[in-house]
Amino acid sequence: MMKLHGYFRSSASYRVRIALNLKGLTAEHLPHHLRKGEQRSPVYLALNPQGLVPTLEDDSGTALIQSLAIIEWLDETHPEPPLLPKDPLRRAQVRAFAQVLACDTHPVQNLKVLARLRELGLPEDKVTAWAGWANREGLAACEALVKHEPGPFCFGATPTLADLCLVPQLGNARRFGVDVGAFPRLLQAEAAAKALPAFAQAAPERQPDAE
Amino acid sequence: MMKLHGYFRSSASYRVRIALNLKGLTAEHLPHHLRKGEQRSPVYLALNPQGLVPTLEDDSGTALIQSLAIIEWLDETHPEPPLLPKDPLRRAQVRAFAQVLACDTHPVQNLKVLARLRELGLPEDKVTAWAGWANREGLAACEALVKHEPGPFCFGATPTLADLCLVPQLGNARRFGVDVGAFPRLLQAEAAAKALPAFAQAAPERQPDAE
Numbered sequence: 001m002m003k004l005h006g007y008f009r010s011s012a013s014y015r016v017r018i019a020l021n022l023k024g025l026t027a028e029h030l031p032h033h034l035r036k037g038e039q040r041s042p043v044y045l046a047l048n049p050q051g052l053v054p055t056l057e058d059d060s061g062t063a064l065i066q067s068l069a070i071i072e073w074l075d076e077t078h079p080e081p082p083l084l085p086k087d088p089l090r091r092a093q094v095r096a097f098a099q100v101l102a103c104d105t106h107p108v109q110n111l112k113v114l115a116r117l118r119e120l121g122l123p124e125d126k127v128t129a130w131a132g133w134a135n136r137e138g139l140a141a142c143e144a145l146v147k148h149e150p151g152p153f154c155f156g157a158t159p160t161l162a163d164l165c166l167v168p169q170l171g172n173a174r175r176f177g178v179d180v181g182a183f184p185r186l187l188q189a190e191a192a193a194k195a196l197p198a199f200a201q202a203a204p205e206r207q208p209d210a211e
Numbered sequence: 212m213m214k215l216h217g218y219f220r221s222s223a224s225y226r227v228r229i230a231l232n233l234k235g236l237t238a239e240h241l242p243h244h245l246r247k248g249e250q251r252s253p254v255y256l257a258l259n260p261q262g263l264v265p266t267l268e269d270d271s272g273t274a275l276i277q278s279l280a281i282i283e284w285l286d287e288t289h290p291e292p293p294l295l296p297k298d299p300l301r302r303a304q305v306r307a308f309a310q311v312l313a314c315d316t317h318p319v320q321n322l323k324v325l326a327r328l329r330e331l332g333l334p335e336d337k338v339t340a341w342a343g344w345a346n347r348e349g350l351a352a353c354e355a356l357v358k359h360e361p362g363p364f365c366f367g368a369t370p371t372l373a374d375l376c377l378v379p380q381l382g383n384a385r386r387f388g389v390d391v392g393a394f395p396r397l398l399q400a401e402a403a404a405k406a407l408p409a410f411a412q413a414a415p416e417r418q419p420d421a422e
Contacts, residue, residue, distance in 0.1 A: 050311060050348075065311075066307035068314070069306035091284070096277035103317075107319055108319060130327070145260060
């Protein structure tokens with residue numbers, strides 16, 4: 001059986017949990033408590049030299065890292081239902097939306113970066129403002145990318161990699177006090193996604209390690 | 212003809228320039244001076260709502276954003292030479308390496324984030340230290356990912372998406388004072404890449420807008 005090393009609140013782990021559920025795949029879930037630094041153990045670093053979650057071990061124990069790479073691998077090895085459109089231009093649009101969040105938004109507000117800001121002496125209100133800023137910028141760009149797309153999901157009638165990134169990011173945005181009402185098209189996609197068991201069961205509060 | 216909106220020093224633009232060169236494709240290069248905020252003009256924001264470079268306009272004027280999505284589109288529409296292996300697991304490894312840099316490293320040290328740190332009152336030496344830290348963490352993980360890979364490139368005998376991300380990032384790392392001698396396997400891949408005209412001609416200092 002595959003093993004997913006994750007953390008209930010990690011957005012990147014959350015994306016992979018949704019992908020596994022949509023594909024109907026099961027994996028053993030191995031939580032690593034990020035705030036306690038469990039992802040920094042030598043055993044885990046041998047699997048994932050970044051010391052980040054998620055890591056997916058395939059059936060033969062080979063470790064895959066980076067959520068988007070893991071999800072594309074799942075999509076290539078278990079094609080149904082597809083998480084990317086067939087047309088190259090549409091694939092590029094879905095991937096670009098996902099990368100606005102997975103490259104330019106989430107890593108700028110993750111636990112590691114916020115901890116570094118605190119080390120530099122930034123007070124807590126400014127740390128939260130930083131995280132809010134990163135979320136607002138990323139989500140505003142995403143809203144612009146899909147505002148003329150027919151819904152209900154980000155790109156059409158079925159969920160794609162874009163929705164897998166959007167739902168966890170909106171959760172982060174709310175935690176950092178962002179007014180997500182400014183992004184009505186994104187909220188439409190989120191509502192469609194959350195109505196699916198694959199998304200609902202992947203939610204942080206439904207994980208065994210949730211606090 | 213395709214149009215590439217970029218900036219000579221932008222790592223993400225640099226990646227796409229290498230990909231175009233490897234594929235033997237030409238594009239009209241349209242520089243946007245990031246330090247002067249030219250990427251924030253309303254005309255450009257209509258193409259790229261993030262106000263970042265690169266943006267690639269295809270032959271019909273459709274705008275593609277996000278460097279990794281652009282490169283995968285180029286690879287899907289112009290398959291030779293391939294920038295990803297055929298085997299799904301190898302593809303996942305190449306993509307993961309690229310994402311360590313494109314998601315977790317570069318966006319944490321880009322112009323926009325460093326400007327924000329300055330706005331928060333961080334002195335210049337601490338801003339440079341921040342950028343150095345992000346580069347060191349990302350490159351150390353990349354070194355671990357490929358240290359047992361046969362070279363000379365990151366993943367074998369030909370360049371892949373991994374090398375397209377590595378070469379620009381090593382340039383950034385040096386600018387921020389990182390001791391790149393700590394990453395011998397990455398330097399081997401960089402040397403192999405820089406010997407190719409496709410990489411050499413994409414270098415920042417060879418661009419018309421270079422200062």
